[in-house]
Amino acid sequence: MSDSDQDFLARRRALRRSMRTRRRSLPAGQRRQANQRLSRHLATHPSLRNARRIALYLANDGEIDPGGLLQHRRGRRWQFFLPALDPVHPGLLHFVPWRPGQPMARNRFGIPEPALRGRRPAAWTLDVILMPLVAFDDAGRRLGMGGGFYDRTLARFTARPRQPRLLGTAFQFQRVERLEAAEWDIPMDSVVTD
Numbered sequence: 001m002s003d004s005d006q007d008f009l010a011r012r013r014a015l016r017r018s019m020r021t022r023r024r025s026l027p028a029g030q031r032r033q034a035n036q037r038l039s040r041h042l043a044t045h046p047s048l049r050n051a052r053r054i055a056l057y058l059a060n061d062g063e064i065d066p067g068g069l070l071q072h073r074r075g076r077r078w079q080f081f082l083p084a085l086d087p088v089h090p091g092l093l094h095f096v097p098w099r100p101g102q103p104m105a106r107n108r109f110g111i112p113e114p115a116l117r118g119r120r121p122a123a124w125t126l127d128v129i130l131m132p133l134v135a136f137d138d139a140g141r142r143l144g145m146g147g148g149f150y151d152r153t154l155a156r157f158t159a160r161p162r163q164p165r166l167l168g169t170a171f172q173f174q175r176v177e178r179l180e181a182a183e184w185d186i187p188m189d190s191v192v193t194d
Contacts, residue, residue, distance in 0.1 A: 008180060008182075011180065012143060012146075012180070012182075013146075015134075015135055015143060015176070015179075016134050016135070016143060016145070016146060019134045019135050019143075019174055020061060020062065020134060022173065023061070023062035023063065023134075023171065023174070024061065024062035025062075026062065026171070031064075031065075033194075034064060034171055034194035035064060035065045035067075035068055035194070036068060037194040038064050038065070038066060038068065038169060038192065038193065038194045039066070039067075039068030039069050039071065039072065040072075041192050041193070041194075042066060042068075042069045042072075042130070042167075042169070042192055043069060043072035045167070045190075045192055047127075047128050047165040047167060047189070047190070048069075048078075048128060050127075051078065051127035051128045051165075052077050052078060052079055052127055053078075053079050053081065053121070053125065053126045053127045053128075054069075054078055054079070054080055054081065054126070054127060054128045054129075054130070055080075055081040055082070055083065055095045055123075055126050055128065055129040055130060055164070056069065056080060056081075056082065056130045057082065057083055057130060057131070057132055058082065058111065058112055058113075059132070060109075060110075060111050060132075061145070063132040063169075064132070064169055064170055064171050064193075064194060066130050066169050070100060079097065080097070080098050080099070081095040081096060081097055081098055081121075081126060082095065082096055082098040082113055082114055083095055083096075083113065083149070083150075084096045084107070084113040084114060084116055085107050085108070085113070085149075087116065091147075091148065091149060091152050092149070092152055092153050092156075093123070093149050093150065093153040094116060094123070095121070095123045095126060095129070096113070096114040096115075096116060097114070097121075098114050102114055103115065123153060123156075123157070123164070124156075124157045124163060124164065125164075126164040127164055127165065128164055128165045128166075128167060129154075129164045129165070129166050129167070130167050130168075130169050130192075131144070131150050131166060131167070131168050131169065131188065132144070132145075132168075132169060132170075133168045133169065133170040133174055133191070134174065135170075135174050135175075135176050135179060136168050136170055136174060136175055136176070136179065136188070136191050137175065137176055137177065137178050137179045138175070139178070139179075139187070140187040140188045140189065140190070140191075141178075141179040141180075141181045141185060141187060141188075142168050142179070142185065142187075142188055142191075143179055148184065150186070151184050151185060151186050152184075154166065154186040155184070155186060165189045165190075166186070166187075166188045166189050167188065167189060167190055167191070167192055168188045168190070168191040168192070169191070169192050169193070170191060170193050171193060171194055172193040172194055174193075175191075175193070
């Protein structure tokens with residue numbers, strides 16, 4: 001690995017550490033208000049207007065919470081999915097049908113996920129995938145937690161005839177002027193913030 005590659009990775013680690021710290025330190029009242037604003041913005045977002053199959057995530061590590069979107073589902077035919085770690089192909093995700101109150105199990109990172117039972121739809125058949133962000137820029141570049149799960153999973157969609165809309169979700173303070181993209185980064189279609 002060259003010095004420039006090491007510098008690039010060091011800058012990403014430093015930004016990730018800084019943003020995660022800031023995210024986790026947000027006071028509860030501000031977090032609650034931000035989550036409510038995010039939910040309203042998501043509910044009126046053009047990508048969700050005609051969507052039926054929506055993948056979201058359960059907030060973890062101070063992430064902004066898209067769960068308030070559930071309150072806006074009345075009169076809509078939304079089906080929700082959550083990411084689950086692929087037990088056969090490490091580093092990949094499945095998107096599993098989910099309803100509030102469904103039994104969950106914690107994965108190896110301690111994040112609750114639905115059981116991988118029965119048939120799962122192919123991820124590329126989803127209409128929208130909401131993705132948590134650590135940082136983002138206006139060009140659609142995102143910095144995630146560093147495991148590469150979303151990037152590896154989404155990279156498999158390129159040969160598919162149909163692709164879900166990729167919406168990043170974040171607190172507005174997570175926006176940076178410019179993110180350096182890694183060759184494996186999958187860009188987002190847009191970002192929705194509080």
